[in-house]
Amino acid sequence: MTRGADASGQWPEEHAPVTPDWACGSCGDDWPCDTKRSRLLAEYQADRASLSVYLGACLAAATNDLRDAATASLQDRFIGWVPRNPRTA
Numbered sequence: 001m002t003r004g005a006d007a008s009g010q011w012p013e014e015h016a017p018v019t020p021d022w023a024c025g026s027c028g029d030d031w032p033c034d035t036k037r038s039r040l041l042a043e044y045q046a047d048r049a050s051l052s053v054y055l056g057a058c059l060a061a062a063t064n065d066l067r068d069a070a071t072a073s074l075q076d077r078f079i080g081w082v083p084r085n086p087r088t089a
C-alpha cells in the first residue's frame with residue numbers, strides 16, 4: 001500500500017503563516033514571503049479577484065494579531081505586492 005500525506009499537515013515547504021506573528025513557517029520571513037507570493041500568483045493567476053479576497057482576509061486577521069504594526073505597512077505587506085491588473089474595469 002502507498003502511504004499518503006501524513007496527518008500532521010505540516011509540510012516543510014508549505015510556506016504557511018504562523019500566527020500570531022505572521023512569520024512564514026518554512027523560511028521565517030514576514031508572511032507572505034517571496035516564495036509564497038510567487039506561489040499565490042501562480043495559484044490565482046486566472047482569478048486575481050479571489051486572491052485579493054484571500055489576502056484581504058489574511059490582512060484583517062493580521063491587523064487583529066499585530067496591533068503594534070502600522071496599518072499602512074500591513075496593507076503594503078499583504079496586498080501591495082500584488083501586480084495591478086492592467087485593466088481597471
Ligand SMILES: [Zn+2]
Binds near residue numbers: 015026028033035036
Ligand atoms: Zn516562506
